[in-house]
Amino acid sequence: MYLKSLTLKGFKSFASATTLRFEPGITCVVGPNGSGKSNVVDAIAWVLGEQGAKALRGGKMEDVIFAGTTGRAPLGRAEVTLCIDNSDGAIPIEYSEVSITRRMFRSGESEYEINSDRCRLLDIQDLLSDSGIGREMHVLVGQGKLDSYLHARPEDRRAFIEEAAGVLKHRKRKEKALRKLDGMQANLDRLNDLTSELR
Numbered sequence: 001m002y003l004k005s006l007t008l009k010g011f012k013s014f015a016s017a018t019t020l021r022f023e024p025g026i027t028c029v030v031g032p033n034g035s036g037k038s039n040v041v042d043a044i045a046w047v048l049g050e051q052g053a054k055a056l057r058g059g060k061m062e063d064v065i066f067a068g069t070t071g072r073a074p075l076g077r078a079e080v081t082l083c084i085d086n087s088d089g090a091i092p093i094e095y096s097e098v099s100i101t102r103r104m105f106r107s108g109e110s111e112y113e114i115n116s117d118r119c120r121l122l123d124i125q126d127l128l129s130d131s132g133i134g135r136e137m138h139v140l141v142g143q144g145k146l147d148s149y150l151h152a153r154p155e156d157r158r159a160f161i162e163e164a165a166g167v168l169k170h171r172k173r174k175e176k177a178l179r180k181l182d183g184m185q186a187n188l189d190r191l192n193d194l195t196s197e198l199r
């Protein structure tokens with residue numbers, strides 16, 4: 001499994017559709033200061049579901065949409081597609097290529113797709129959570145990020161390790177199931193109250 005290509009359209013400084021193709025192994029992106037190298041990394045974090053504006057080096061989520069330049073009007077939406085080679089089947093889906101798309105409008109509304117089929121962010125997180133590409137972005141180490149990992153609280157550091165080991169997904173499912181059980185217990189209590197009132 002490796003990242004095959006990244007297509008950006010209206011994302012930060014990439015107003016026109018731009019596709020970067022990667023090969024297996026190490027890829028270096030070089031360019032002058034301010035030319036958009038970090039925006040490429042932000043796009044990978046964003047398409048995989050990053051929800052924090054700060055993590056994307058902005059003030060609010062809409063800041064990822066091309067804001068315009070002197071010669072070009074602002075755009076109304078940002079779109080990024082990440083294509084992942086899955087010929088080794090590391091991602092549990094019967095396709096040898098998986099493309100993940102995220103689209104965002106100025107209204108704040110987001111859309112997600114797996115291989116061009118609309119889905120929820122949760123579906124993307126579920127699909128990728130055991131593959132080493134995940135929501136906590138432990139695979140993306142941005143400028144200055146290494147320091148924050150080293151100085152993280154023990155519980156945060158544990159969360160990075162749990163995600164890498166694929167445990168986080170099951171912890172989240174357990175929390176969801178416990179919440180459902182709580183709701184069910186409340187319904188049962190209410191039912192018991194009603195039956196005892198009717199007796």
Ligand code: ATP
Nearest residue numbers: 012013033034035036037038039063064065066067
């Ligand atoms: P450095 O080498 O200094 O770290 P870099 O190549 O990583 O620079 P980036 O930080 O990726 O550069 O890109 C910064 C550029 O992106 C700036 O020119 C900024 O104006 C532009 N930019 C960021 N967000 C937007 C946006 N929403 N619309 C238009 N341009 C944007």
